[in-house]
Amino acid sequence: MKNYTLIALSLFSFVVLLSSCGSDDDPPIENPEEIITDVTLTFTPTGGGSAITATAKDPDGDGPQDLEVVSAINLQASTTYTLTITLLNAIENEDVTEEIEDESDDHLFFFAWTGNIFTNPSGNGNADNRADPVNYNDEDTGGLPLGLSTEWTTGDASSGNTFRVVLKHQPKLKTSTSTVNDGESDIDLTWDINIQ
Amino acid sequence: MTKKRKYTIQRSAIAIILFITTVNFSYAQNKDCVKDCSCEITGTILDQSDKKPIAFASVSIKGNAKGTVSNENGFFRISGLCSDEVDLVISFIGYKSIEHHHDIYHEDPQILLAHEDLILESIVVEGTKIESGLTSITESKLDAQELENLNTETFGDVLRSFTGVATIKTGQNVVKPVIHGLHSNRILIINNGLRHENQNWGVEHAPEIDVSLANDITLIKGAASVKYGPDALGGVIIVKPKFPELNNPLRGNFKITGKSNGRSLGSSVSLLKGYDRWAWMVQASGTYQGDLKSPDYYLTNTGTREYSFALGTKYHKKDLDVNFYFSRFNQELGILRGSVTGNLNDLAFALTNEPPEGTQSFSYDINNPHQEAVHQLFKIDGHYNLHSSSIDFQYGFQINQRREFDIRRGTNNSLPAINLELFSHSVDLDWNHPKLGQWSGVIGFQWLYQDNRNIPGTNTIPFIPNFDNTRLGIYFVESRQLGEMTAEVGIRLDAQQTAVRGRDFNNNLFTNDFSYQNVTGTVGMSLPVGPNASFQSNLGTAWRPPNVSELYSFGKHQFILEYGLWRFFENQADVITENERSVPSEVGVKWVNTYSFQNENVALELTGYINVLKNYIYTKPAGVTTTVRGAFPYFIYNQTNALFIGLDASASLSHSKQWESEARVSLLNAKDVKNDQYFVGIPPYELNYNLHYKPQTFWKFRNVQLGLESQYTFKQTRAPRVITVQEINDAKTNDIDLFAADDSDFDFLPPSDGYFLINTHLNFSYNKFDVHFQVKNLLNTSYRDYTDRLRYFSDDVGRNFVLSLKYRL
Numbered sequence A: 001m002k003n004y005t006l007i008a009l010s011l012f013s014f015v016v017l018l019s020s021c022g023s024d025d026d027p028p029i030e031n032p033e034e035i036i037t038d039v040t041l042t043f044t045p046t047g048g049g050s051a052i053t054a055t056a057k058d059p060d061g062d063g064p065q066d067l068e069v070v071s072a073i074n075l076q077a078s079t080t081y082t083l084t085i086t087l088l089n090a091i092e093n094e095d096v097t098e099e100i101e102d103e104s105d106d107h108l109f110f111f112a113w114t115g116n117i118f119t120n121p122s123g124n125g126n127a128d129n130r131a132d133p134v135n136y137n138d139e140d141t142g143g144l145p146l147g148l149s150t151e152w153t154t155g156d157a158s159s160g161n162t163f164r165v166v167l168k169h170q171p172k173l174k175t176s177t178s179t180v181n182d183g184e185s186d187i188d189l190t191w192d193i194n195i196q
Numbered sequence B: 001m002t003k004k005r006k007y008t009i010q011r012s013a014i015a016i017i018l019f020i021t022t023v024n025f026s027y028a029q030n031k032d033c034v035k036d037c038s039c040e041i042t043g044t045i046l047d048q049s050d051k052k053p054i055a056f057a058s059v060s061i062k063g064n065a066k067g068t069v070s071n072e073n074g075f076f077r078i079s080g081l082c083s084d085e086v087d088l089v090i091s092f093i094g095y096k097s098i099e100h101h102h103d104i105y106h107e108d109p110q111i112l113l114a115h116e117d118l119i120l121e122s123i124v125v126e127g128t129k130i131e132s133g134l135t136s137i138t139e140s141k142l143d144a145q146e147l148e149n150l151n152t153e154t155f156g157d158v159l160r161s162f163t164g165v166a167t168i169k170t171g172q173n174v175v176k177p178v179i180h181g182l183h184s185n186r187i188l189i190i191n192n193g194l195r196h197e198n199q200n201w202g203v204e205h206a207p208e209i210d211v212s213l214a215n216d217i218t219l220i221k222g223a224a225s226v227k228y229g230p231d232a233l234g235g236v237i238i239v240k241p242k243f244p245e246l247n248n249p250l251r252g253n254f255k256i257t258g259k260s261n262g263r264s265l266g267s268s269v270s271l272l273k274g275y276d277r278w279a280w281m282v283q284a285s286g287t288y289q290g291d292l293k294s295p296d297y298y299l300t301n302t303g304t305r306e307y308s309f310a311l312g313t314k315y316h317k318k319d320l321d322v323n324f325y326f327s328r329f330n331q332e333l334g335i336l337r338g339s340v341t342g343n344l345n346d347l348a349f350a351l352t353n354e355p356p357e358g359t360q361s362f363s364y365d366i367n368n369p370h371q372e373a374v375h376q377l378f379k380i381d382g383h384y385n386l387h388s389s390s391i392d393f394q395y396g397f398q399i400n401q402r403r404e405f406d407i408r409r410g411t412n413n414s415l416p417a418i419n420l421e422l423f424s425h426s427v428d429l430d431w432n433h434p435k436l437g438q439w440s441g442v443i444g445f446q447w448l449y450q451d452n453r454n455i456p457g458t459n460t461i462p463f464i465p466n467f468d469n470t471r472l473g474i475y476f477v478e479s480r481q482l483g484e485m486t487a488e489v490g491i492r493l494d495a496q497q498t499a500v501r502g503r504d505f506n507n508n509l510f511t512n513d514f515s516y517q518n519v520t521g522t523v524g525m526s527l528p529v530g531p532n533a534s535f536q537s538n539l540g541t542a543w544r545p546p547n548v549s550e551l552y553s554f555g556k557h558q559f560i561l562e563y564g565l566w567r568f569f570e571n572q573a574d575v576i577t578e579n580e581r582s583v584p585s586e587v588g589v590k591w592v593n594t595y596s597f598q599n600e601n602v603a604l605e606l607t608g609y610i611n612v613l614k615n616y617i618y619t620k621p622a623g624v625t626t627t628v629r630g631a632f633p634y635f636i637y638n639q640t641n642a643l644f645i646g647l648d649a650s651a652s653l654s655h656s657k658q659w660e661s662e663a664r665v666s667l668l669n670a671k672d673v674k675n676d677q678y679f680v681g682i683p684p685y686e687l688n689y690n691l692h693y694k695p696q697t698f699w700k701f702r703n704v705q706l707g708l709e710s711q712y713t714f715k716q717t718r719a720p721r722v723i724t725v726q727e728i729n730d731a732k733t734n735d736i737d738l739f740a741a742d743d744s745d746f747d748f749l750p751p752s753d754g755y756f757l758i759n760t761h762l763n764f765s766y767n768k769f770d771v772h773f774q775v776k777n778l779l780n781t782s783y784r785d786y787t788d789r790l791r792y793f794s795d796d797v798g799r800n801f802v803l804s805l806k807y808r809l
Helices: A002-020 A096-102 B009-028 B144-148 B155-159 B344-352 B410-414 B548-552 B725-733
Strands: A038-045 A052-057 A073-075 A080-089 A107-113 A118-120 A149-154 A158-169 A184-195 B039-047 B058-061 B067-069 B075-081 B085-091 B098-103 B109-113 B123-126 B139-142 B165-170 B174-179 B187-191 B214-220 B235-241 B251-259 B264-274 B278-289 B304-317 B320-334 B370-385 B390-405 B418-436 B439-454 B466-482 B485-503 B509-529 B533-544 B554-557 B560-563 B586-598 B602-627 B630-654 B659-672 B686-698 B701-713 B755-766 B769-776 B800-808
Touching: A038 A073, A038 A184, A052 A073, A052 A184, A080 A096, A184 B344, A184 B630, B039 B085, B058 B075, B067 B075, B085 B109, B098 B109, B098 B123, B144 B214, B155 B165, B155 B174, B155 B214, B174 B187, B174 B235, B264 B304, B344 B630, B344 B725, B485 B548, B560 B602, B602 B725, B630 B725
Parallel strands: A073 A184, B039 B109, B187 B235, B560 B630
Antiparallel strands: A038 A052, A038 A080, A080 A149, A107 A158, A118 A149, A158 A184, B039 B075, B058 B067, B058 B085, B085 B098, B109 B123, B139 B214, B165 B174, B214 B235, B251 B264, B251 B800, B264 B278, B278 B304, B304 B320, B320 B370, B370 B390, B390 B418, B418 B439, B439 B466, B466 B485, B485 B509, B509 B533, B533 B586, B554 B560, B586 B602, B602 B630, B630 B659, B659 B686, B686 B701, B701 B755, B755 B769, B769 B800
16 A cells, blocks of 8 residues: 555656646747738839729738728720739738749739720630730749739720739649649639729 | 458447446455455456367466366356465466466456467457446447457548448548547547547547557447546547566567558567566557559549557556556658649639649659648556555656648748647546445546647647646446346546637737536446347436637638637627637537347347537538638537437348358438538448358468458438539629528538448468458449548549568567
8 A cells, every 4th residue: 555655646746747847838929921911913004104003902811801902903095004913911011922933933823804805915814714815024934924024905995894813823733734723822813994 | 442341349349248247246356355265266268269168178276276177168267265366377188278367356367278289379368348337338349359450541440340430531541530420529539548639629630549559449339428538428439559468478470561552561560578577568560651542543642651669568566557658659641632722713623623633643752731740658557456445547648749731832831830739647546446335336536737839930820729728527437236237327527727828810919718617427227138138228428628729710721711719709800708708518418228139140239329419519601701812601610509319230140150241330310409400521321231251271271261341331411501612702792691591501512422332351370470361442433431521622542452461479
């Protein structure tokens, strides 16, 4: 019996010792680098003039609130624009655009629009068919398009159409024929677009 | 793929039930027999090869004139002993003699004598015992021999051999057992005497247990919370390691297994030796597996690596046993590349795209997504014999580390998205008290302390917060004889205190301290019905406090968003506490009835159960939100009342000495009774029929067995509605709230079709070698399992040839 008491006592003191060093520290702050909260489209007329911007903001990230601002895109008829896309993580105040540039080999922007509103590129974009025309100004290290910068010439005045931008993350999947269905969607946003 | 090599499990169950009488007998011996020289030893002597009883074998006691011979059933009894510990010597002409140190407080020994002309040694197995300590609770067991041919499978798949156990999977590598429709936090796994403490909350977190380290596995189908504590709502799985016996010569084996599907190679080694007063055991195993293959394509990134190591010692002194055990299990599991989706449109494409995206030719590489888990277990336990009573004590320490890697951008791709470390300490004390009048039983105490930490550096806000958990439980279980019937009753009291520290999506700190307590009870009876049958009935309550993930999880989980009970309030993402929303514990009442019958040719077991769960925690769709990544449905945790009703039946029939049939069926109906709806992922009905041919000896081969196993799994008809991605997108575009009128659960796809699988196997022994050959999914059937999350993306595994070779020392 003595033996047992001794064992039990030593066990207990061991346990108490171990548990008393449990940490109740606060969890350290993590930088959620991958979240994109703000997407801005900037249409700059190539012939000069003021740029037109359209944004989408989702300040709560994966929270249940819808996108806060998706302003419509209002372009001039028969005008050529350079579209640049910037991505921001507002929680970390971090420019995600640079990260996409650094990883251009794994990323590709797709575009889709309704109403044949552009004369160049014509059609409805390459989201439904990769071979459809989109005028990419940039490319990755392998010579494949990226899409942070693109060129657009508007047609006649119109309204009530939409303009969709999809950024796909295609690690080891990006090829000259990879489609909007390959890889994971980092961005999938649709704006209303008016040509005035 | 199927893992159905069903052996005659119900036989073991029946053996256990019939064993009750013997156990009652040992209860009767509970007084101090040393004082009045009334100690008694009983046991059985069998032929090791065919397990048939040996009559007229001699049993003597060293240093004592007393002795006896076995009767025609191999049974022997020596009474009138003045000592409760003896050295038995068992011998019989033509067989190898054996010595065994035995005390009467251990289970009855089963002595397996080996023929003199065999290379095998005679061995002693200390008899079957009732794991739960409750004779009224239905138990089934996979013994060492049955487990032998199963132990190269995942833990979950092995458990599927039990009638009433299904699996919930994330592909072939991540398999969790489901007992009577309940899984994860609602069942309890006792590994080596300790509650297996891991990140149990996720469907994609399988228990980190290496079956090749196990000696036997017992399933308890009742709500055995009284004995084991919270979480045992559906049942309890008890995994026992190989453990060394005293006075045993060096035993051991080396096993090597190859499988065609996944081109895997596995091996394991175990060594055991027992001396007079102590014994040791050491084991190691490893598996290296590449991509699995469905009938039509490779399942890219489904390789695995597993390594395990275990060490155990036993020390015996008069009246005292002390055991020490350490084990370590490392796992690296690849997850199908094509199962990764970004938003709902990606999901919609993946649902129709076959073969899945990213499918390549065979490779051993494991890329993202994948999981790495390490589970370490340390324990010291013992048994102290006070003659009229005894004490069991145990201290356990477990470290569970889990890292999960997703496909991420840039350098984050090499960082784990989830990196958790869980430390658990536990102390258990049981006092098997002296008989009080007609009552015998146990009074027990349990203490648990847990520390769960997120390891910094994931670059994501942790999905679950850090927490500390302290839990205390005290209980008693008593039983007595009422005529032929054994009646049992037990009560338990638990209290738990939790301290939580986490960060919300803006990195703001939140903390909370809260506690839960509960009283659980059990009453039951077991009754022999004639010489060949018995009836058991048990009504037990069980409880579990809400898991930290159910309270605090927040964000994207697979292809939906999920918000915990204390993270979403009045349509806002907000950290709240019990003051705003009280979250009572889940409480269950399970009633299990079993009728068993066994004679020479027929074995039958019927188990019917009803499980009523109050405050059952589940997720329900609450809306669709748009993010930069696109639209997502979001689910919130909620509580309801649930009803699970089911039937397990198994029967085996010996047609002749060599031919045997076995049929099994498990039926389960589950419903949310508060909202009158079905749950997602309830296992469908299943039927099995197996045919075995056992010629035993064939030419120079022994233990020859040939088997054909078939399994039909029905389509689940009791499933929630289907809402397609298109319907969600359309509703969002048209600004319609899909869940305003009906917030019942939904699935993106209807349940999988029923499927039929056939396996076959051949076992034989030659010399010191055991050979096991098996073909799984013989017809190379393409199928998808309703309870496999990867059914959205790919077919299950195709045909698989398995060959293992074991050398016995």
